[in-house]
Amino acid sequence: MDERIRKHAETMVDWSAQVEAGDDVVVSVSEGAHELGVAVAEELGKRDANVVTLYSSDEMDRAFLRAHSEAFDEDPAHELALYENADSVLFLGGGRNTMATADVPSEKRQAKSRASQGVREARMDTDWVSTVHPTRSLAQQAGMAYEEYQAFVYDAVLRDWAELADEMAKMKTILDEGSEVRLVKEDTDLTMSIEGRTAVNSAASVAYDSHNLPSGEVFTAPHATEGEVFFDVPMTINSERVRNVHLTFEDGEVVDFSAGQNEAVIEEVLETDAGAKRLGELGIGMNRGIDRFTDSILFDEKMGDTVHLALGRAYSSNFSEGSEGEANDSAIHVDMITDMSEDSRMEVDGEVVQRNGTFSWE
Amino acid sequence: MDERIRKHAETMVDWSAQVEAGDDVVVSVSEGAHELGVAVAEELGKRDANVVTLYSSDEMDRAFLRAHSEAFDEDPAHELALYENADSVLFLGGGRNTMATADVPSEKRQAKSRASQGVREARMDTDWVSTVHPTRSLAQQAGMAYEEYQAFVYDAVLRDWAELADEMAKMKTILDEGSEVRLVKEDTDLTMSIEGRTAVNSAASVAYDSHNLPSGEVFTAPHATEGEVFFDVPMTINSERVRNVHLTFEDGEVVDFSAGQNEAVIEEVLETDAGAKRLGELGIGMNRGIDRFTDSILFDEKMGDTVHLALGRAYSSNFSEGSEGEANDSAIHVDMITDMSEDSRMEVDGEVVQRNGTFSWE
Numbered sequence: 001m002d003e004r005i006r007k008h009a010e011t012m013v014d015w016s017a018q019v020e021a022g023d024d025v026v027v028s029v030s031e032g033a034h035e036l037g038v039a040v041a042e043e044l045g046k047r048d049a050n051v052v053t054l055y056s057s058d059e060m061d062r063a064f065l066r067a068h069s070e071a072f073d074e075d076p077a078h079e080l081a082l083y084e085n086a087d088s089v090l091f092l093g094g095g096r097n098t099m100a101t102a103d104v105p106s107e108k109r110q111a112k113s114r115a116s117q118g119v120r121e122a123r124m125d126t127d128w129v130s131t132v133h134p135t136r137s138l139a140q141q142a143g144m145a146y147e148e149y150q151a152f153v154y155d156a157v158l159r160d161w162a163e164l165a166d167e168m169a170k171m172k173t174i175l176d177e178g179s180e181v182r183l184v185k186e187d188t189d190l191t192m193s194i195e196g197r198t199a200v201n202s203a204a205s206v207a208y209d210s211h212n213l214p215s216g217e218v219f220t221a222p223h224a225t226e227g228e229v230f231f232d233v234p235m236t237i238n239s240e241r242v243r244n245v246h247l248t249f250e251d252g253e254v255v256d257f258s259a260g261q262n263e264a265v266i267e268e269v270l271e272t273d274a275g276a277k278r279l280g281e282l283g284i285g286m287n288r289g290i291d292r293f294t295d296s297i298l299f300d301e302k303m304g305d306t307v308h309l310a311l312g313r314a315y316s317s318n319f320s321e322g323s324e325g326e327a328n329d330s331a332i333h334v335d336m337i338t339d340m341s342e343d344s345r346m347e348v349d350g351e352v353v354q355r356n357g358t359f360s361w362e
Numbered sequence: 363m364d365e366r367i368r369k370h371a372e373t374m375v376d377w378s379a380q381v382e383a384g385d386d387v388v389v390s391v392s393e394g395a396h397e398l399g400v401a402v403a404e405e406l407g408k409r410d411a412n413v414v415t416l417y418s419s420d421e422m423d424r425a426f427l428r429a430h431s432e433a434f435d436e437d438p439a440h441e442l443a444l445y446e447n448a449d450s451v452l453f454l455g456g457g458r459n460t461m462a463t464a465d466v467p468s469e470k471r472q473a474k475s476r477a478s479q480g481v482r483e484a485r486m487d488t489d490w491v492s493t494v495h496p497t498r499s500l501a502q503q504a505g506m507a508y509e510e511y512q513a514f515v516y517d518a519v520l521r522d523w524a525e526l527a528d529e530m531a532k533m534k535t536i537l538d539e540g541s542e543v544r545l546v547k548e549d550t551d552l553t554m555s556i557e558g559r560t561a562v563n564s565a566a567s568v569a570y571d572s573h574n575l576p577s578g579e580v581f582t583a584p585h586a587t588e589g590e591v592f593f594d595v596p597m598t599i600n601s602e603r604v605r606n607v608h609l610t611f612e613d614g615e616v617v618d619f620s621a622g623q624n625e626a627v628i629e630e631v632l633e634t635d636a637g638a639k640r641l642g643e644l645g646i647g648m649n650r651g652i653d654r655f656t657d658s659i660l661f662d663e664k665m666g667d668t669v670h671l672a673l674g675r676a677y678s679s680n681f682s683e684g685s686e687g688e689a690n691d692s693a694i695h696v697d698m699i700t701d702m703s704e705d706s707r708m709e710v711d712g713e714v715v716q717r718n719g720t721f722s723w724e
Binding site for chain 2: 029031037041055071080
């Protein structure tokens with residue numbers, strides 16, 4: 001076995017999920033993630049954990065959903081009981097065809113998702129961690145050769161996470177102590193209040209309330225957004241390729257928008273509900289192991305020297321106890337990314353924190 | 363998809379497991395059984411069932427078990443809760459290497475098995491059904507080409523089960539009304555009492571308390587065995603190839619034994635415990651879709667015109683309520699098969715029921 005797979009598994013079980021002896025762990029293995037599954041099983045064995053292994057098959061999901069009447073039972077008892085009794089859930093993504101469920105009607109997917117809310121909440125109540133095993137299908141989606149993509153994924157995942165967590169702690173301190181963030185670059189001059197919010201140091205570990213591997217971002221929940229912002233990183237939203245989105249905010253709400261490609265997708269997003277016009281997240285990508293965009297939000301939004309803003313739902317982890325009611329609420333959470341590596345700056349309370357891809361402490 | 367896979371899935375979900383709308387179903391997919399998994403998912407979708415899909419990976423099991431300290435927790439809460447809340451469990455066997463766990467110490471396997479007794483009981487308390495998807499690995503084990511093996515499996519599985527169930531009901535009636543069974547062939551003259559026992563018509567359906575697909579046997583629990591019996595079908599016991607076993611019984615117990623190959627394995631089996639020297643099962647194979655031995659007990663023991671006897675544990679389904687205490691108890695249940703297609707006869711209370719592979723009603 002490729003030694004990097006073993007290290008990936010060790011990072012996931014040890015740093016990310018912090019599995020201990022006697023923990024009841026659910027491992028969910030995607031169709032193409034068998035090898036990572038074997039390595040994770042070994043790590044869980046070493047720690048004397050208890051394991052239930054799920055098969056997450058897009059092709060089985062497709063067959064099931066297409067054949068189903070759409071009258072889904074709410075929160076099936078056996079599935080709910082599994083997660084309610086689990087300490088950790090490890091999602092090993094990595095399929096064999098990113099389009100495997102392309103012909104499942106979206107109404108059916110949504111109906112299934114609505115019927116599974118309790119299951120989802122029980123799952124999110126565990127120490128869950130999500131990662132991907134590099135498969136040929138994901139390499140194709142990223143526009144890369146297989147070996148090239150493997151190197152890309154392991155560069156992103158196999159970091160010195162403790163060191164990066166220390167680095168990100170500096171950014172968290174700046175945001176926690178600051179009141180206003182300003183982003184300035186081409187077609188962009190945006191100010192957001194972060195008053196009263198707590199930034200999350202997303203260091204790819206449940207110890208940091210961070211559930212993605214890789215991670216490497218510091219995020220908070222902005223409000224009272226004013227000005228304009230340009231997102232120069234292409235992205236896929238609702239299965240459509242969207243480019244060069246430009247948004248104008250007044251009083252925290254989007255009042256004007258345009259896009260260089262598939263503008264209608266942005267319109268659809270904004271019209272979802274009232275919260276969809278407001279920001280739910282400001283994230284600062286600090287994982288410099290991610291050196292290019294691969295059309296995968298798991299990686300793109302953590303890329304070093306990027307900033308992403310999400311329309312829609314905010315994370316409760318940015319709110320102190322009792323103030324969660326202030327969190328922007330929406331059915332959607334759509335991330336959009338802007339490159340901060342050149343001709344750009346980010347200020348907090350008028351002080352430059354990042355200029356042209358270099359942080360103030362560097 | 364091969365139409366036979368769809369029919370296999372339909373037979374499993376419909377005839378065998380009798381899944382209904384709203385049932386909470388666990389599907390366990392082995393490493394090589396993906397395609398059958400997809401077909402089963404479609405059938406379960408058609409029936410509006412609720413599905414949790416497990417991945418049964420020998421390679422993950424091996425990695426986990428080898429790395430584990432052997433201090434296994436008893437009945438992990440999440441695993442137990444899953445099965446306690448399930449209506450049906452569908453095991454889709456079919457791996458990629460029948461030797462995948464060959465280097466796991468057997469003490470570790472046994473320790474894991476001992477610690478999982480509650481989980482196993484909860485699983486067996488559901489409407490469970492076990493089948494195999496024909497894989498290249500199983501073809502190899504059977505000594506067959508892949509396409510040849512596929513044809514073999516589907517001949518065994520895709521029967522007219524209702525018709526076979528009617529046929530087997532005749533044998534069940536004979537056994538239920540009879541008191542003594544006698545087997546006569548080369549080196550064989552064995553009599554067993556079946557007084558007070560109920561035969562099971564194992565028609566590959568939970569409706570018949572039958573949990574294997576394929577099935578096609580009628581079995582009961584003999585006692586007071588006297589005489590000698592010769593098993594001319596080769597078999598694998600404790601991973602060893604065993605041939606030409608000859609047993610002599612007095613007062614229901616084995617008093618003498620020999621084997622043409624790996625006799626020590628039989629000795630080991632007989633010494634397990636007191637119940638290991640007594641018979642737990644007499645089974646009459648009636649699935650004529652199975653036309654050869656493939657070194658797989660799931661198929662071999664159901665082959666038309668064979669009889670198998672098992673040393674060790676009896677099934678409670680052969681005992682009326684209150685009389686289960688009479689069932690032979692043992693840690694083992696080892697099946698051995700004898701060919702009844704030629705120069706042989708089976709009598710019940712002195713009447714010939716089968717001679718040279720032809721039943722009395724044929």
